[in-house]
Amino acid sequence: MRNPVLVIGNKNYSSWSLRPWLLLKANSIAFDEVRVPLYQQGSKVAIQAHAPAGRAQYGKVPILHDGATTVWDSLAICEYAAERWSSIHGWPADPVRRAHARAISAEMHSGFATLRSEMPMNCRRERAPVTQGPQLQAEIDRVVDIWTTCRATAQAGPFLFGEFGIADAMYAPVVLRLTIYQVQLPVVAQTYADTMLALPSMQEWLAAARNETEVLEKFER
Numbered sequence: 001m002r003n004p005v006l007v008i009g010n011k012n013y014s015s016w017s018l019r020p021w022l023l024l025k026a027n028s029i030a031f032d033e034v035r036v037p038l039y040q041q042g043s044k045v046a047i048q049a050h051a052p053a054g055r056a057q058y059g060k061v062p063i064l065h066d067g068a069t070t071v072w073d074s075l076a077i078c079e080y081a082a083e084r085w086s087s088i089h090g091w092p093a094d095p096v097r098r099a100h101a102r103a104i105s106a107e108m109h110s111g112f113a114t115l116r117s118e119m120p121m122n123c124r125r126e127r128a129p130v131t132q133g134p135q136l137q138a139e140i141d142r143v144v145d146i147w148t149t150c151r152a153t154a155q156a157g158p159f160l161f162g163e164f165g166i167a168d169a170m171y172a173p174v175v176l177r178l179t180i181y182q183v184q185l186p187v188v189a190q191t192y193a194d195t196m197l198a199l200p201s202m203q204e205w206l207a208a209a210r211n212e213t214e215v216l217e218k219f220e221r
Helices: 015-026 043-048 074-084 095-110 113-118 134-153 166-180 187-197 200-211
Strands: 005-008 032-035 063-066 069-072
Touching: 005 015, 015 074, 015 166, 015 200, 063 074, 069 074, 074 095, 074 166, 095 134, 095 166, 113 134, 134 166, 134 187, 166 187, 166 200, 187 200
Parallel strands: 005 032
Antiparallel strands: 005 063, 063 069
16 A cells, blocks of 8 residues: 655745644654645646645645545644544543644634744744734743643643644644744743654754755745
C-alpha cells in the first residue's frame, strides 16, 4: 500500500502546513511529502494539480491524499488522521475535555487575525520583538490564557491536554511565532512552549525551514 501524500508549502512560512505535518510526524505516521514553494511563478498551478475538483481554483495547501481519499484544510486533515490511524491521540477521551480541545482548536483555526498579520511565521527570522499594539496584545493574552487553563487541568503528560494531540498541532505555529518575536511569557506558558519546541519533529521542521532558499518579502517583518 502506498504511503499517504501530504502537499505543503514552504516550511519557513507555511503555518497551516505545519499543523498536519507535525501531527503525522510526531506520531511516526509514514507519509510522502510534496513541498510546493508558495507565491512563486507556477505555484498555484502546481498546487492545483493536487487539489480536488471544486478546490483547484484556490491553490491552497495543505492537501492530504490517502488512497482514494483527499482531504484539505489543516484541521480537517488532523481530524481525518486521528480517525485513520489509531496510534494518533487526536482528542481527549473525556467528553468534557474533548469539547474543550475542539473549541480552542476551532478558535485558533478561525481567529487571531492580528497575531497572524503582525507576527507572520518566519522560522529563519532573527529573533527580535515587534511593537505590540493593544489588539495584538489582547490576542497574545488570549493564547496565554488558553495554554494556562489547559495545563491547569491536564492529566499525565506535558501538553495542553496531557498527551500530544490535535490541539497542540493547531497551536504549534503560535509557539514558533511567540518564540521568534521574543514574547515574554508567564512560566506555565513558557514551559509549554519549550516542551513543544523540544519535540524532535518540531526541530526537524525548523532545520528544514532554515535550509530553504525562497524569500517571501510579505512575510519578512
